[in-house]
Amino acid sequence: MKIPLKRRRFSRRTVVFAALALALLCVLFVLGRPLPFTEHDTYRAQLRQLRMDSTQLDQRILQYHLGLPNATDAAPEDFVRLRQQAQALRTTPSYLSSKEQQVVGASLNAYVKTLVEGEMLLSNLRGEAARQRERRERFEREVSALTGQLPAGAARERARALASAVRSNADKRDGPAMEQALTALTAMTAEFPGEESADARLEAEARALLTHARAREDMLLRMTKEYPLGPQAETVISSYLRLYEGAQLRSERFRVLLFIITLLLVAFVLEALWRLSRTGEALDALNAELERRVEERTQALSAANTELRESEARKAAILQSAPDGIITLDEKGLVLDFNPTAEQLFRLPRANALGRDFLTLSLSAAVKPEQRAQLTRALHADTPPGQATRLEVPALRTDGGTFPAELTLLRVRSEGPPRFTTYVRDITERQHVERLKNEFISTVSHELRTPLTSIRGSLGLLEGGVVGELEAPVLDMVRIARTNTERLIRLINDILDLEKMESGMLELKPQPVDSAELIETTFSGVQAMADAARVTLVARADDAGAVRADRDRLIQVLTNLVSNAIKFSPVDSQVEVRAARDARGQVRFSVVDQGPGIPLDKRARLFGKFQQLDSSDSRSKGGTGLGLAISQAIVEQHGGHIEVLGEPGEGTTFTFSLQAVRQGSGALSRMTDDSRHTLLVVTADAELSGLLRGLLSQEGYRVLRTPSLDEAARLIGEGEPDALLVDPRGMEGRDVDFVRRLREQPRGRELPVLMLAERAEGGIQPLLVDWMKKPLDEGRFLHTLRAIIRQPGQARVLLVDDDVTTRQVLRARLEGLGAICFEAEDGERAVALARVTPPDLIVLDVNLPRLDGFEVVDILRQGKGRGTPLIVFTGRDLSSADQHQLTLGNTRHLIKTRTSEDTLMTSVKELLNGLLAQRDHGRAPHKELS
Structure with missing residues (x-):
C-alpha cells in the first residue's frame, strides 16, 4: 500500500522553523545596534567640566600665593564641588565592561587622592603664610625698637632703609642680598653702644622670615608639580577616551560577527528548504521499502508470539510447581498474581487475593514497625531493579493463624510501570531446627x-x-x-x-577505660605464653588516653589478637601493641607481629566461625577458629571494625579504632561510680595486678591499680575506695608509714586495708584490718575481702518468697546454720531490705507480687548489690535467657521440685563462703585503729 505524499504543502515543522529563524534575525538586529552616543556625550561633558574646574582652581591657587593683583584664594567649597563631580563620574556608561569600569574608577580614585592631598597641602601653605606674616610683624617691631633708639637724622633713616632691604630680600628669598643688608645694618648700629641685643633679635627674626619664605615657596612649588588637579583630570579623560575607543572597536567587531552569523543562518534556512523539497522523492522509495519490511516483521512477530506462548506456558508451570509462594505486585503494592503455593500458605484463593494490598493482606499485627516501614520503602517506584529486601516476619493467614515467613521482595527489571515480585517461604521447620x-x-x-x-x-x-x-x-x-x-x-x-552475639543478647557495659591499663592487663594474662614462646611484648600507649568501652570485652579482644600474634611470631622476635589518639578523636589500637604474614586471598576467611588458614603452619598452632570471629563482633558492637594490614613475609598488623573519652576525665570519675564496690590495688607486680584484676572483676568489683603509694594517697583523697589492697614488695618498708599516715586522716581512718605479704608483720598488725599470705588462696582471699567490706556480724540472708511456709522452712534451716534471716513477701519489700541492710546472700523466688524476680534483679544490678551472691529458688522452669537475666554475683539457679534441702543448704554454705563459721569458731573481721 502506497503512502500518499503532499509535496507542494509545507509541513508544520517547516513553518515553525522559519518563524524561529525570523525571530533570531530580529534578535541579532537588536544586538547589533551601535553604542548609545547620548550616554557617551553626557559623560564626556562631565569629564570636561571636571577638567576645566580643576584647571581654574590650580590657577587661582597659584595666582593668589604668587601675590598677583586681584587674585583670590581657593575656598573649601571648591574642593567639595570637585569631589562631588568625581563621585558623579563613578556612574560609568553601560557599554563599558566591568574591568573597564574598574580602570575608570581607579583613575577617579587617583584624582580624588590628588584632590585630598592638594587640599591638605594648601592648608599647610596657608598656615605657613600666616606664620610668615606673623614673623614680618615681629620683624617690623624689632626694627622700630632698634631705630627708635638711634639718634634722629640720617643715621635713623639709613637704618630704616637697610631694615627695609633686609625684609624685602627675605620675602624675595634672596639670601645673599639679605645677609649683605643685614651685615651693613649691624655694622651701622655697632657705632652706637648698647644695641647688641637688639641687633641679635633683629638678625634672628630676619633669618626666620627668610626660612618661612623659602618653606612657602617649596610648598607652592610642590603643589604645582606633585598635586596639579588639571593634569590629573586630563588623565581621567584620557583613560575614558581610550576605553571608549576600545568599546567602539568591540561594537564594530560584534556587528560584523552578527552580520556573518545572519548570512550563515539565511544560507542554512535556504539549504533546509531546498533539502525539504527533495525529501518527497526519497519518501517514495522509503515507502516501498517500508511495506517490504512490514511484511517481514509481521512474519517474525507471528513466530515470536508462538515462542512467547510457549515461554509463558513454561513460566506458568514453574509458578504452579514452585515450593515457595510467588506473588507479583504493582507499584501500589496490589496483588497482580498469586501462585498455588501462596494460596496454600495464606489459605486464600487466587481470585480473592487479586487486587488486594499485599502488606495488609499478609503481615501480622506482631510485625515490628521498622520492618513494616522497610517493606514499604522496598515498594517505592525509585527502588533499583534487582535489589532484594529480605526479612523474617510473622505472616497472617485468612483463618486468623500466623506462621513465620521469610519474605524476599525485589523489583523486576521490565519496561513500563514498576513491578515487584515477592517470594514467601514458610520457615517454621527451620526455626524449630535452629x-x-x-x-x-x-x-x-x-x-x-x-x-x-x-x-x-x-x-x-x-x-x-x-x-x-x-x-x-x-x-x-x-x-x-x-x-x-x-x-x-x-x-x-x-x-x-x-x-549471645547471634541472638543479640550480648550486653556491653561501656565505661571510661585507660588504654595503657588495658594493654598492661592484657600483657599480664599472656606473659607466660610469650615467655614460653620466647617472644618480647612491647607496649606503646603514650598519651593515648581513655576509651569508652566494655573493659572485660576489650581485654578479651586484645588477648585474642596478642595470643595469635605470639603463636605465629618467630623465636626472639617481638609483638608490639600500640594505642594512639588520632585527629578524629578516636584511639587506634594496633597489634603488630613479625610473623610470616597472611596472604591477601585468605584474609576474608580470618573472621569466619571455626575458620583457620589451611597451611600446615597454621594447623600446628592449634586453636578453635572462634577468637577472631568473636573479637570482630565485639569491636563492631563498639562501633569499630578490625582491619588486617601488612604484606606476606613482612608481618601482620591487626588494628581497630574506638571512640576516645574527652580529655580531663580521670580517676575521680571512675572511683565515684557507685554501681560496684571499688578496690584500690597498690602493687608494682604486673602479674599480680593482672591476676587480681581478673579475679575481682569476675566477682563484680571495680579495680583501680597504681604502683605508687603517693598516687594511692591522691586517689584516696579524691574519691574514697571501699577497700585498699597493698603489696609491700619493693616498697622498702614505706608501706608501714603509709598505713600509719592513712589512719591519722579522717578519710582513711575507717578504710579497710588488706596486706598481701609473704608473712604477717607483727609491728603493723594494729594498723591493718587483715593480712593475706602469698601465693593467694582464691577462696580464702575472696572470703576475707567480702568480710572486710561488709558490716561486722553474722551472715545475713534475705529470703524473698510469697509463700509463708517456704520462708519458715528456709528460715529454720538457715538459722540452724548460724545465719540471720530477713524475710520479704514481695519484690518491693525485698529491694527495700537489700538497700537498708546489704545481705550476704539472697534466696529469691521469681513469681512475686508487685515486682517480680526479674525486676528485683534489674534494680539490684544498678547499685552495689550487683555482686551479691544469689540463689534463684523457684518452681518455674527457666530458659537460658531467663537465667542470664536472673544473675547478680555468684548465682545458682535451682528448681524447687528437683532440688533437695541438702542440695540447697550446700549451695548456701558455698555462696556464704565461710561466713557461717564465724559464729562458733572464728571472729568477725574488724578494723583496729592505731
Missing part, C-alpha cells in the same frame, strides 16, 4: 561449665601443693589436665559468646 540447635548448645555449654570450673579449681589446688608436694610426673599430668580444662572452658565460653 531453636533445637541453640538449646542444645546452651544446655551443653551451661551444664559443662560448672563441673569444669570445679575441676579446674581442684586441679589448681593440687598443682599449688594444697595436699602436699606432688611428684614431678604427677605434677606434669595435673598441669596437663588443668591446661586442657581451661582450654575446654574457653571453648565453651566462646560458643556461649557466639550464641
Whole structure:
C-alpha cells in the first residue's frame, strides 16, 4: 500500500522553523545596534567640566600665593564641588565592561587622592603664610625698637632703609642680598653702644622670615608639580577616551560577527528548504521499502508470539510447581498474581487475593514497625531493579493463624510501570531446627561449665601443693589436665559468646577505660605464653588516653589478637601493641607481629566461625577458629571494625579504632561510680595486678591499680575506695608509714586495708584490718575481702518468697546454720531490705507480687548489690535467657521440685563462703585503729 505524499504543502515543522529563524534575525538586529552616543556625550561633558574646574582652581591657587593683583584664594567649597563631580563620574556608561569600569574608577580614585592631598597641602601653605606674616610683624617691631633708639637724622633713616632691604630680600628669598643688608645694618648700629641685643633679635627674626619664605615657596612649588588637579583630570579623560575607543572597536567587531552569523543562518534556512523539497522523492522509495519490511516483521512477530506462548506456558508451570509462594505486585503494592503455593500458605484463593494490598493482606499485627516501614520503602517506584529486601516476619493467614515467613521482595527489571515480585517461604521447620540447635548448645555449654570450673579449681589446688608436694610426673599430668580444662572452658565460653552475639543478647557495659591499663592487663594474662614462646611484648600507649568501652570485652579482644600474634611470631622476635589518639578523636589500637604474614586471598576467611588458614603452619598452632570471629563482633558492637594490614613475609598488623573519652576525665570519675564496690590495688607486680584484676572483676568489683603509694594517697583523697589492697614488695618498708599516715586522716581512718605479704608483720598488725599470705588462696582471699567490706556480724540472708511456709522452712534451716534471716513477701519489700541492710546472700523466688524476680534483679544490678551472691529458688522452669537475666554475683539457679534441702543448704554454705563459721569458731573481721 502506497503512502500518499503532499509535496507542494509545507509541513508544520517547516513553518515553525522559519518563524524561529525570523525571530533570531530580529534578535541579532537588536544586538547589533551601535553604542548609545547620548550616554557617551553626557559623560564626556562631565569629564570636561571636571577638567576645566580643576584647571581654574590650580590657577587661582597659584595666582593668589604668587601675590598677583586681584587674585583670590581657593575656598573649601571648591574642593567639595570637585569631589562631588568625581563621585558623579563613578556612574560609568553601560557599554563599558566591568574591568573597564574598574580602570575608570581607579583613575577617579587617583584624582580624588590628588584632590585630598592638594587640599591638605594648601592648608599647610596657608598656615605657613600666616606664620610668615606673623614673623614680618615681629620683624617690623624689632626694627622700630632698634631705630627708635638711634639718634634722629640720617643715621635713623639709613637704618630704616637697610631694615627695609633686609625684609624685602627675605620675602624675595634672596639670601645673599639679605645677609649683605643685614651685615651693613649691624655694622651701622655697632657705632652706637648698647644695641647688641637688639641687633641679635633683629638678625634672628630676619633669618626666620627668610626660612618661612623659602618653606612657602617649596610648598607652592610642590603643589604645582606633585598635586596639579588639571593634569590629573586630563588623565581621567584620557583613560575614558581610550576605553571608549576600545568599546567602539568591540561594537564594530560584534556587528560584523552578527552580520556573518545572519548570512550563515539565511544560507542554512535556504539549504533546509531546498533539502525539504527533495525529501518527497526519497519518501517514495522509503515507502516501498517500508511495506517490504512490514511484511517481514509481521512474519517474525507471528513466530515470536508462538515462542512467547510457549515461554509463558513454561513460566506458568514453574509458578504452579514452585515450593515457595510467588506473588507479583504493582507499584501500589496490589496483588497482580498469586501462585498455588501462596494460596496454600495464606489459605486464600487466587481470585480473592487479586487486587488486594499485599502488606495488609499478609503481615501480622506482631510485625515490628521498622520492618513494616522497610517493606514499604522496598515498594517505592525509585527502588533499583534487582535489589532484594529480605526479612523474617510473622505472616497472617485468612483463618486468623500466623506462621513465620521469610519474605524476599525485589523489583523486576521490565519496561513500563514498576513491578515487584515477592517470594514467601514458610520457615517454621527451620526455626524449630535452629531453636533445637541453640538449646542444645546452651544446655551443653551451661551444664559443662560448672563441673569444669570445679575441676579446674581442684586441679589448681593440687598443682599449688594444697595436699602436699606432688611428684614431678604427677605434677606434669595435673598441669596437663588443668591446661586442657581451661582450654575446654574457653571453648565453651566462646560458643556461649557466639550464641549471645547471634541472638543479640550480648550486653556491653561501656565505661571510661585507660588504654595503657588495658594493654598492661592484657600483657599480664599472656606473659607466660610469650615467655614460653620466647617472644618480647612491647607496649606503646603514650598519651593515648581513655576509651569508652566494655573493659572485660576489650581485654578479651586484645588477648585474642596478642595470643595469635605470639603463636605465629618467630623465636626472639617481638609483638608490639600500640594505642594512639588520632585527629578524629578516636584511639587506634594496633597489634603488630613479625610473623610470616597472611596472604591477601585468605584474609576474608580470618573472621569466619571455626575458620583457620589451611597451611600446615597454621594447623600446628592449634586453636578453635572462634577468637577472631568473636573479637570482630565485639569491636563492631563498639562501633569499630578490625582491619588486617601488612604484606606476606613482612608481618601482620591487626588494628581497630574506638571512640576516645574527652580529655580531663580521670580517676575521680571512675572511683565515684557507685554501681560496684571499688578496690584500690597498690602493687608494682604486673602479674599480680593482672591476676587480681581478673579475679575481682569476675566477682563484680571495680579495680583501680597504681604502683605508687603517693598516687594511692591522691586517689584516696579524691574519691574514697571501699577497700585498699597493698603489696609491700619493693616498697622498702614505706608501706608501714603509709598505713600509719592513712589512719591519722579522717578519710582513711575507717578504710579497710588488706596486706598481701609473704608473712604477717607483727609491728603493723594494729594498723591493718587483715593480712593475706602469698601465693593467694582464691577462696580464702575472696572470703576475707567480702568480710572486710561488709558490716561486722553474722551472715545475713534475705529470703524473698510469697509463700509463708517456704520462708519458715528456709528460715529454720538457715538459722540452724548460724545465719540471720530477713524475710520479704514481695519484690518491693525485698529491694527495700537489700538497700537498708546489704545481705550476704539472697534466696529469691521469681513469681512475686508487685515486682517480680526479674525486676528485683534489674534494680539490684544498678547499685552495689550487683555482686551479691544469689540463689534463684523457684518452681518455674527457666530458659537460658531467663537465667542470664536472673544473675547478680555468684548465682545458682535451682528448681524447687528437683532440688533437695541438702542440695540447697550446700549451695548456701558455698555462696556464704565461710561466713557461717564465724559464729562458733572464728571472729568477725574488724578494723583496729592505731
